[in-house]
Amino acid sequence: xxxxxxxxxxxxxxxxxxxxxxxxxxxxxxxxxxxxxxxxxxxxxxxxxxxxxxxxxxxxxxxxxxxxxxxxxxxxxxxxxxxxxxxxxxxxxxxxxxxxxxxxxxxxxxxxxxxxxxxxxxxxxxxxxxxxxxxxxxxxxxxxxxxxxxxxxxxxxxxxxxxxxxxxxxxxxxxxxxxxxxxxxxxxxxxxxxxxxxxxxxxxxxxxxxxxxxxxxxxxxxxxxxxxxxxxxxxxxxxxxxxxxxxxxxxxxxxxxxxxxxxxxxxxxxxxxxxxxxxxxxxxxxxxxxxxxxxxxxxxxxxxxxxxxxxxx
Numbered sequence: 595x596x597x598x599x600x601x602x603x604x605x606x607x608x609x610x611x612x613x614x615x616x617x618x619x620x621x622x623x624x625x626x627x628x629x630x631x632x633x634x635x636x637x638x639x640x641x642x643x644x645x646x647x648x649x650x651x652x653x654x655x656x657x658x659x660x661x662x663x664x665x666x667x668x669x670x671x672x673x674x675x676x677x678x679x680x681x682x683x684x685x686x687x688x689x690x691x692x693x694x695x696x697x698x699x700x701x702x703x704x705x706x707x708x709x710x711x712x713x714x715x716x717x718x719x720x721x722x723x724x725x726x727x728x729x730x731x732x733x734x735x736x737x738x739x740x741x742x743x744x745x746x747x748x749x750x751x752x753x754x755x756x757x758x759x760x761x762x763x764x765x766x767x768x769x770x771x772x773x774x775x776x777x778x779x780x781x782x783x784x785x786x787x788x789x790x791x792x793x794x795x796x797x798x799x800x801x802x803x804x805x806x807x808x809x810x811x812x813x814x815x816x817x818x819x820x821x822x823x824x825x826x827x828x829x830x831x832x833x834x835x836x837x838x839x840x841x842x843x844x845x846x847x848x849x850x851x852x853x854x855x856x857x858x859x860x861x862x863x864x865x866x867x868x869x870x871x872x873x874x875x876x877x878x879x880x881x882x883x884x885x886x887x888x889x890x891x892x893x894x895x896x897x898x899x900x901x902x903x904x905x906x907x
Contacts, residue, residue, distance in 0.1 A: 616861045617905040619660050620870050621648035622894025629893040636891050640678050644671045650693035651903040652702055657717045661702050663690035672720055682720050686713050692733045693901055696759055697741035705732035726762055729753050734777035745784055747774040754786055770795040776815035780822050787813045794827055807843055809836040815858040828855040828869055837885055849887055851878035857899030863906055870899035
């Protein structure tokens with residue numbers, strides 16, 4: 595094969611790879627299922643029965659698993675992403691809600707809402723290997739991309755705790771707004787949604803200084819773009835998303851979505867945002883560049899998807 599043909603083949607393979615559709619894994623708390631949704635084809639590929647009251651989602655591409663928290667039967671389901679089937683149910687005890695993966699994807703962290711603990715699951719053995727005591731009613735969790743910190747929002751004490759990923763030692767506890775819930779981290783900024791304050795706390799994770807920005811009614815989830823130009827917050831009681839200009843430090847726009855939007859995730863490769871909508875049993879797709887609503891896809895009953903739920907190959 596000559597050089598010209600090799601270049602043509604490389605371009606073809608690159609275009610094929612880029613055309614792969616993002617897949618969303620949507621937890622449906624009211625129907626005890628996960629909807630596997632092909633976003634470009636606008637349809638459910640498969641509906642997977644899981645445990646009772648599924649809420650949280652964490653995806654490990656390294657292990658090719660999705661991990662699902664089941665709040666009503668004290669378990670975490672392990673979903674094989676290649677075969678779209680549950681391969682294991684991990685009994686955690688307590689009330690598992692929030693979930694996230696470690697930066698190296700060797701561990702999964704699960705927040706136990708009522709017992710104020712975090713379970714650590716090893717992704718190789720798929721077993722709980724440790725638990726740590728944290729603040730009251732831990733909910734949202736996320737790790738930074740550098741592998742340094744694990745962030746946990748403690749809803750009933752209005753704090754965010756920062757733990758070292760290497761040793762799970764407490765580094766810092768920060769006061770934020772009233773009832774912190776969803777978290778997102780991008781570069782040196784941590785975003786914290788404060789449900790009862792209708793606000794977003796933006797924390798510099800180097801200096802730990804924070805600022806507060808007003809958003810809509812009962813915010814739930816948050817993401818930001820990779821350049822930290824904009825943050826996007828789901829407002830559950832307004833049925834919309836607040837668009838926050840992070841340079842101006844204020845809300846500049848609202849985007850109408852489905853009923854009671856809760857979970858939100860971002861796919862910058864395909865230039866979209868996705869919200870999971872509790873009341874309308876659906877997900878909404880938003881054009882990230884234009885900041886405009888595109889379309890809606892029906893899912894299961896009471897969709898939540900608390901965490902990072904988009905799989906991008």
